[in-house]
Amino acid sequence: MRDTWPLLDKIPFPAIARGPVETLQINVGYRCNQSCVHCHVAAGPNRTEEMSGEVIDLVLAVLECRRIGTLDITGGAPELNPHFRRLVRAARQMGVRVMDRCNLTILEVAGHEDLASFLALEQVEIVASLPCYSIDNVDSQRGKGVFDASIRGLQRLNALGYGRAGSGLVLNLVYNPQGPSLPPPQVTLEADYKRNLGEQHGVTFNELYTLANMPIQRFGSMLISKKQFEGYLGLLQGAHRDDNLDGVMCRSLVSVDYLGYLYDCDFNQMLDLPLVRNGRERLHLSALLDDDMAGNPIRVAGHCFGCTAGQGSSCGGALKEAAE
Secondary structure, three states, rough: OOOOHHHHHHOOOOEEOOOOOOOOEEEEEOOOOOOOOOOOOOEEOOOOOOOHHHHHHHHHHHHHHHHOOOOEEOOOHHHOOOOOOHHHHHHOOOOEEEEEEEHHHHHHHOOOEEEEEEEEEHOOEEEOOOOOOOHHHHHHHHHHOOOHHHHHHHHHHHHHHOOOOOOOOOEEEEEEOOOOOOOOOHHHHHHHHHHHHHHHHOOOOEHHHHHHOOOHHHHHHHHHOOOOOOOOHHHHHHOHHHHHHHOHHHOEEEEEOOOEEEEHHHHHHHHHEEEEOOOOOOOHHHOOOOOOOOOOOOOOOOOHHHHHHHHOOOOOEHHHHHOO
């Protein structure tokens, strides 16, 4: 895999600093039942890294100590971590909003047949990746049969009440472009998704999040191999909007890797750019028991333009300012 960091490090980005932590986003492991072309985590079935029970306990301690309102659980397929359900139950008992970054096909994996029911019982907010509403585009990006399995997963979740008005069970979908382009307007694409998935498969959901592909890991390596890296970075830089800087997720979110180390965002985690204090000390999750790092400079480079280009991009989709 071609490393994009030496190229990204040369590209300046406006200086920004973080505010108080509102969301704790934890990557509980890189093991996944899929291996997607666009995956910035480079997750797959052969990855073995996973968050231990001890780090899970520390996550819960930090949530309680700092009164953090949202726990965003990602992977890999986060549900493959053996401590996933214990973590969810404990966080929900605290009244924390829990988000599960679910790939939908995990709902059919042996041993996880009751996963959908568990998520509904705990009122977990599901953020499900579905890069298109057509079978050809999804299977080309994520593997043969993934689209059909994803539709079955969505239908199962709908049957439990997810995505239906008044149920309180939130189901949001995530779109990534197929290649080196910016996502289309989120509001317009959401309407297309709802119409196509509803008419063809009877599927309903709450919102669609459009995310730009980051020029790192598998996607970045592909760009380099196809000699598209400079063109894509030029596209991101040319579409940069200063008014998106106030809404970028790293201002209110801290990313935690499976070992418990802190990062300004999930993308910095994949580039091994840890959150540091005084420009030197690599910080562990335990540091949040005493300090939420408000005011700490955020580590930035060329990839950050992926969050500020056009309508903006974050773990919650297009940035609020641009979406409105």
